[in-house]
Amino acid sequence: MDWxxxxxxxxxxxxxxxxxxxxxxxxxxPDLYCRLxxxxxxxxxxxxLIVFGLALRQFQAGQTPAGIKVLLIFLFLLVVTPxxxxxxxxxxxxxxxxxxxxxxxxxxxxxxxERRSSDA
Amino acid sequence: MNxxxxxxxxxxxxxxxxxxxxxxxxxxxxxxxxxxxxxxxVIGSLGVLILVGLSVISGRPIYLDLGVLLALFSxxxxxxIARYLERGLI
Numbered sequence: 372m373d374w375x376x377x378x379x380x381x382x383x384x385x386x387x388x389x390x391x392x393x394x395x396x397x398x399x400x401p402d403l404y405c406r407l408x409x410x411x412x413x414x415x416x417x418x419x420l421i422v423f424g425l426a427l428r429q430f431q432a433g434q435t436p437a438g439i440k441v442l443l444i445f446l447f448l449l450v451v452t453p454x455x456x457x458x459x460x461x462x463x464x465x466x467x468x469x470x471x472x473x474x475x476x477x478x479x480x481x482x483x484x485e486r487r488s489s490d491a
Numbered sequence: 492m493n494x495x496x497x498x499x500x501x502x503x504x505x506x507x508x509x510x511x512x513x514x515x516x517x518x519x520x521x522x523x524x525x526x527x528x529x530x531x532x533v534i535g536s537l538g539v540l541i542l543v544g545l546s547v548i549s550g551r552p553i554y555l556d557l558g559v560l561l562a563l564f565s566x567x568x569x570x571x572i573a574r575y576l577e578r579g580l581i
Contacts, residue, residue: 387506393533397529398513403522403529407529418539428547429547440552444539448562452536454570455570455573458569459525468525
């Protein structure tokens with residue numbers, strides 16, 4: 372048994388699992404903030420695992436420059452995905468997207484001293 | 492160079508394409524603009540994965556450049572729409 376192929380298969384399976392969890396969370400969660408909570412972390416980890424597995428696959432096939440390029444995509448996704456989710460959550464809060472009615476706590480106004488546009 | 496057998500990558504790409512189809516539901520009826528932007532962002536991320544998988548399958552590294560471009564412009568679009576929602580101007 373080829374242990375590298377088994378490791379790549381494991382990376383694919385875990386990555387697809389996290390992506391499926393992210394999509395199910397986006398569809399089923401009641402609130403934009405819950406959806407962001409579900410999507411940002413799961414999408415980051417799942418994408419990184421799959422891209423790392425694909426890079427190992429390129430190295431295994433003997434195509435080293437393409438594998439290095441895939442590793443650059445790895446670094447780019449690692450930086451970019453959390454920044455986008457953070458900017459989107461902050462913009463949605465300041466725009467006044469309502470929280471879920473069963474939300475327990477909202478510490479943003481007392482920490483930052485700012486108000487939401489819908490509460491003013 | 493071992494003989495190429497990319498069945499696993501085919502299954503991976505098809506699974507990710509099914510996830511994109513599932514996300515079209517949230518894109519169709521998101522209650523707010525933020526939901527639609529979130530769905531588009533995740534669709535862009537999955538599209539990058541699909542392009543890298545197709546590059547591995549077909550052995551053409553040109554698809555990797557397309558993946559980099561898609562990731563870059565998806566990120567820029569998310570940032571621009573977020574800035575527009577936050578301040579009302581770009």
